[in-house]
Amino acid sequence: xxxxxxxxxxxxxxxxxxxxxxxxxITEWLPGDVASNILGQQATPENVAAVRAELDxxxxxxxxxxxxxxGVLHGDLGRSLASKRLVSEVIGPRWSNTAFLVLYAALxxxxxxxxxxxxxxxxxxxxxxxxxxxxxxxxxSMPEFFVGLILILLFAVQYRWxxxxxxxxxxxxxxxxxxxxxxxxxxxxxxxxxRMMRMVRTSVLTVLDSPYIEMASLKGLSRSRIVMRxxxxxxxxxxxxxxxxxxxxxxxxxxxxxxxxxxxxxxRLMVDAVAKRDVPxxxxxxxxxxxxxxxxxxxxxxxxxxxxxxxxxxx
Amino acid sequence: MRGRITFAAVVGIVIVLGCASGxxxxxxxxxxxxxxxxxxxxxxxSAQHWLGLDQIGRDMFSRMLFGGRVSIGLALLSTIVAFxxxxxxxxxxxxxxGWIDGLLSPIxxxxxSVPPIVWALIVIVGFSARVDVIxxxxxxxxxxxxxxxxxxxxxxxxxxxxxxxARLRGEGMFWVLLREILPxxxxxxxxxxxxxxxxxxxxxxxxxxxxxxxQLSDAxxxxxxxxxxxAIPAGIAAPLYPAAAIALLTIGVNLVVDWLLSMYSRxxxxxx
Numbered sequence: 181x182x183x184x185x186x187x188x189x190x191x192x193x194x195x196x197x198x199x200x201x202x203x204x205x206i207t208e209w210l211p212g213d214v215a216s217n218i219l220g221q222q223a224t225p226e227n228v229a230a231v232r233a234e235l236d237x238x239x240x241x242x243x244x245x246x247x248x249x250x251g252v253l254h255g256d257l258g259r260s261l262a263s264k265r266l267v268s269e270v271i272g273p274r275w276s277n278t279a280f281l282v283l284y285a286a287l288x289x290x291x292x293x294x295x296x297x298x299x300x301x302x303x304x305x306x307x308x309x310x311x312x313x314x315x316x317x318x319x320x321s322m323p324e325f326f327v328g329l330i331l332i333l334l335f336a337v338q339y340r341w342x343x344x345x346x347x348x349x350x351x352x353x354x355x356x357x358x359x360x361x362x363x364x365x366x367x368x369x370x371x372x373x374x375r376m377m378r379m380v381r382t383s384v385l386t387v388l389d390s391p392y393i394e395m396a397s398l399k400g401l402s403r404s405r406i407v408m409r410x411x412x413x414x415x416x417x418x419x420x421x422x423x424x425x426x427x428x429x430x431x432x433x434x435x436x437x438x439x440x441x442x443x444x445x446x447x448r449l450m451v452d453a454v455a456k457r458d459v460p461x462x463x464x465x466x467x468x469x470x471x472x473x474x475x476x477x478x479x480x481x482x483x484x485x486x487x488x489x490x491x492x493x494x495x
Numbered sequence: 496m497r498g499r500i501t502f503a504a505v506v507g508i509v510i511v512l513g514c515a516s517g518x519x520x521x522x523x524x525x526x527x528x529x530x531x532x533x534x535x536x537x538x539x540x541s542a543q544h545w546l547g548l549d550q551i552g553r554d555m556f557s558r559m560l561f562g563g564r565v566s567i568g569l570a571l572l573s574t575i576v577a578f579x580x581x582x583x584x585x586x587x588x589x590x591x592x593g594w595i596d597g598l599l600s601p602i603x604x605x606x607x608s609v610p611p612i613v614w615a616l617i618v619i620v621g622f623s624a625r626v627d628v629i630x631x632x633x634x635x636x637x638x639x640x641x642x643x644x645x646x647x648x649x650x651x652x653x654x655x656x657x658x659x660x661a662r663l664r665g666e667g668m669f670w671v672l673l674r675e676i677l678p679x680x681x682x683x684x685x686x687x688x689x690x691x692x693x694x695x696x697x698x699x700x701x702x703x704x705x706x707x708x709x710q711l712s713d714a715x716x717x718x719x720x721x722x723x724x725x726a727i728p729a730g731i732a733a734p735l736y737p738a739a740a741i742a743l744l745t746i747g748v749n750l751v752v753d754w755l756l757s758m759y760s761r762x763x764x765x766x767x
Contacts, residue, residue: 195605207621217623317753321745323697325704325720326738329727337730344728432610436701440724451705454616462620470609477608 181492184485192478197249199470204248207459209241218261218457234261235459252467258460262453267464271446275468277348278434278445281361281368285430289369289376290423296373297380301388302407312377319374324433328367328440335363346441364441368433376426383418387411417484424480428473435469504754510747514740518563525557529713537731547733550723555736558719562737565715567744569630570696576634577641577691582684584638585645589653590672596646603639611636615702624709629702633695641691648683652676682759689752693745700741716741 208214215231216223231237236244251258257267300312319327336344342362352360387393388411396410397403435447442448450465452458485491517524527533527544532552540547546555588596606614611633618632652658653676661671702708703717710718716737723734 195608198605199609203617206617211621217621317749318742318746321693321749322742323700323704323717323738323745325701325724326735326742329720329724329735329738333727333730333732333735337728428610432612435612435616436705439705450613450616451707454620454707457620459620462617466609466613466617469613473610474608 181485184491185482188478188481188485192474196471196474199474200249200252200467201245203463203466203470204245205241207463208235208237208244214459218459220457231261234259248463252464257464260453260458260461262456262458262461267460270449270461271464271468274444274446274449277443278438278447280348280357281346281364281438281443281445282427282430282434284358284361284365285368285372286427288365289373289426289430292369293373293376293426294380294419294423297377298384298407298412300377300381301384302403304385304388309381312381316374316378319370320378322371324367324371324436325440327370328364328437331363331367332440344441346443348444361443364437364443367437367440368430371433372426372430375429376422379422379426380419383422384411384415386418387415390414416487420480420484420487424476427476431469431472431476501754501757503750507747507750507754510743511751514563514567514744514747517560518567521557521560521564525554525560527554527557529553529557529561537726537733546736549719549733550726555733558714559716559737559740561713562716562719563740563744565711565713566696566700566717566741569626569699569715570692572630573633573637573695573699574688574692576631577637577695578684578688579638580635581638581641582645585642586649586672586676588642589646589649590668590676599642600646603643606636606639611698612701615698616707619702619707624707626709626711629699629708633698637691637695637698641687644687645680645684648680648687649676652679682755686752686755686759689748689755693748693752696741696745696748 211217214235214237215228218231219227236247248258255268257271259265260267260270263270296312300309303309332344335341343360344363346361346364348357348360393406393410396406401410434445435451437443438445438447439451446465446468450462450469453461453465530553533554534544534548534552536548536550536552538544538548538552544554544556546559549555549558584599588599614636615629615632618628622628658671658675661675666674699708700715700717703715704721706718706721708715708718714722719737720734726734
């Protein structure tokens with residue numbers, strides 16, 4: 181089992197390195213004339229020379245990539261082209277804001293969709309199952325910003341229960357944080373839970389269709405015992421995969437949702453940096469998002485290796 | 496029971512046809528110039544202006560028709576790019592197997608390990624936000640899942656007896672591809688096209704909602720929402736119309752896809 185875990189860890193590291201090389205190549209090598217590309221309309225000779233010096237563009241790309249990677253490993257992400265501040269300083273506070281929002285949405289959406297999806301599978305073809313089906317098709321089809329704007333119109337403008345602009349104020353106590361970030365959390369959680377529910381339902385149905393479940397029900401076991409003792413442990417592995425896949429959606433969804441609620445997180449920082457062509461900030465944010473998703477898949481795979489007795493107990 | 500049309504499918508087809516004809520016939524259907532102010536801002540719906548006026552007094556209904564043209568067109572183009580790239584490569588990987596397949600699948604896994612929107616933002620900063628760049632980027636990003644889908648569809652068909660029989664008869668690779676594999680892969684590929692179109696449509700809408708796509712002469716639905724969303728805190732719901740149109744078309748296509756899938760899914764057991 182340790183060998184399997186080691187291989188999986190190595191694969192993640194290789195993936196991350198390849199992704200970092202791709203990010204670097206797309207932003208600083210493939211476009212050719214990077215400096216005038218970044219400056220666009222303001223590409224006077226002096227400005228171009230300044231950006232070239234800032235990004236060290238006179239040196240060959242592979243040397244710059246190695247230097248950049250070395251810097252990243254030491255926590256040095258370069259300087260922002262727009263504000264001239266250290267990228268690590270710009271990102272620091274934003275990073276924890278986004279982590280809070282993602283964690284909040286994950287803690288609501290994962291248990292919700294596991295419970296609702298399992299119920300839909302158990303009461304297959306019933307009214308409840310159909311309701312879940314219709315609800316999830318509708319929610320999957322809605323763009324995140326639509327859900328977010330509806331929530332603002334309803335709960336922030338019409339009823340004034342929650343703020344429309346989500347801010348993380350350090351002086352708030354914990355419950356105030358939860359209240360301030362309720363709407364962006366709900367927008368994320370709704371979109372993600374709609375997908376996850378459908379997938380959980382499919383995973384549980386696959387298990388419920390297997391012969392040992394039929395055996396268990398022919399033995400006369402109660403439905404709740406069949407589901408809890410016989411079906412769920414076997415569905416666990418695919419549910420972990422489903423959760424990981426959907427949490428990856430959640431991390432991507434944060435980029436749009438933060439912009440809807442003007443939330444000071446990493447996603448909005450990245451969008452703003454793209455608009456300003458602030459290459460070092462975009463590189464850093466892209467790398468963080470990529471690392472988060474790759475790490476998530478790694479955790480999911482480790483969990484399913486560990487929770488699979490066939491793998492765990494084989495020498 | 497196969498081929499029976501369901502109520503959901505009818506709803507889906509009506510929505511898709513409605514949106515498509517609205518987009519195609521926009522220049523003839525639109526009552527006003529979509530880019531010309533003709534009244535005060537946020538006038539409520541009336542007999543002259545069915546959906547009211549927007550933030551600078553332009554006719555919302557006409558803007559929706561022309562916006563649909565841009566939104567649907569861009570998503571369609573991106574999906575076509577994804578299929579032109581992904582399907583042939585998927586077929587090659589599935590039919591030849593061996594080292595080509597062994598090389599392509601890990602590359603696909605690596606690309607897919609980062610959310611597409613993150614890739615798109617990186618490409619926009621590296622290259623530009625021109626519409627052709629966006630279409631190519633979304634198309635190439637989605638060619639990876641299309642490649643995977645095409646590969647698994649073809650792998651599934653190749654393992655069947657009738658393909659084996661054709662090969663044993665001595666039919667050439669190309670004949671088998673054209674006469675046995677392609678016709679059987681077509682329904683699944685059509686469903687995949689619908690699914691991809693929805694995702695590309697939502698993807699492009701999100702990018703232009705974020706204000707990261709250069710504007711064409713007519714605003715698409717995503718950027719219409721972005722331009723007017725500041726009115727939402729004032730309690731005006733009109734900015735939500737284009738967003739609702741995005742959701743509506745996506746639901747419609749999803750319903751049609753579900754119907755296609757249920758119609759062509761192979762019957763299991765004795766009637767197989």
